[in-house]
Amino acid sequence: MAKLPIAPFEKILKENGAKRVSFSAGEALAEIAGEIAGEISKNASIMAEHAGRKTVVRSDVELARKNLRINL
Amino acid sequence: MAKLPIAPFEKILKENGAKRVSFSAGEALAEIAGEIAGEISKNASIMAEHAGRKTVVRSDVELARKNLRINL
Numbered sequence: 001m002a003k004l005p006i007a008p009f010e011k012i013l014k015e016n017g018a019k020r021v022s023f024s025a026g027e028a029l030a031e032i033a034g035e036i037a038g039e040i041s042k043n044a045s046i047m048a049e050h051a052g053r054k055t056v057v058r059s060d061v062e063l064a065r066k067n068l069r070i071n072l
Numbered sequence: 073m074a075k076l077p078i079a080p081f082e083k084i085l086k087e088n089g090a091k092r093v094s095f096s097a098g099e100a101l102a103e104i105a106g107e108i109a110g111e112i113s114k115n116a117s118i119m120a121e122h123a124g125r126k127t128v129v130r131s132d133v134e135l136a137r138k139n140l141r142i143n144l
Contacts, residue, residue, distance in 0.1 A: 002083035004076070004105075007073030011074035012109045013128055024130040029112060032078075032137050033105045037084045037127060045089030056085055058096040065104050 001038065007055040040064045073110065076102040112136045 010026035018025075041056075043064035048056045082098035090097075113128075115136035122127045 001087060002080045004080050008074045008076050009109060012106065013112045013116065013133075015073060016110050016113035018113065018120070018128040020127040021130075022127055022129045025116070025133050026131040028133040029109055029116075032086065032112065032133065033109045034101045036108055037081060037101055037105045040104065041088035041090065042084045044085065044097070044101075047077040048090065055092040055094055056090040056097045057094045061097050061100040061104065071135050 001034060004034050004037075007028045009033065038070075040068055043067055073106060076106050076109075078102050081105065089105055108140070115139055 006023075006026045007030040010021050013021045013025060013029060031065070040061060041064070044060040047060040047063050048054070051059050053060075078095075078098045081101040082093050085093045085097060085101060112133060113136070116128050116132040119132040119135050120126070123132070125132075
C-alpha cells in the first residue's frame with residue numbers, strides 16, 4: 001500500500017493542539033489516514049463505475065466521503 | 073493548514089479499484105484525508121492532556137481514531 005510521508009502529519013498534530021509529538025504519533029496518524037483514504041477510494045471506484053465512467057473524478061471521492069462509515 | 077502531497081493519494085485510488093484517476097480526484101482525497109487527520113489530531117491532543125502528558129503519543133492517536141465520528 002502507498003505509504004504517506006510522516007512529516008505533514010506531525011505538522012497537522014501540532015496545528016491541532018499538540019504541544020509536543022512523539023515520532024510514533026505522527027507515524028500512527030499517517031497509517032490511519034492511509035487506511036481511511038483506502039476506504040474512501042474503494043467506495044469512489046464503485047461510484048465511478050455506477051456512473052458508467054472509467055475515470056474516478058472529484059465528485060466520486062466527495063460522494064464516497066459522505067458515505068464513509070468508520071467502524072472500529 | 074499542512075498540505076498533503078497528492079501523488080500518494082492518486083496511488084491509493086489506483087490501488088483500490090480506480091482504473092483511471094483525474095487530477096482533481098487525487099486532490100480531493102488529499103484534502104479530505106487532511107481534514108480527517110485534523111479531526112483525529114484535535115481529539116488526540118485532548119487525550120494526551122487528559123492523561124497528564126504534554127507529548128501526544130501513538131496511543132492518543134489510536135484512541136482518538138476509535139472515537140472518531142464523521143458527520144458530514
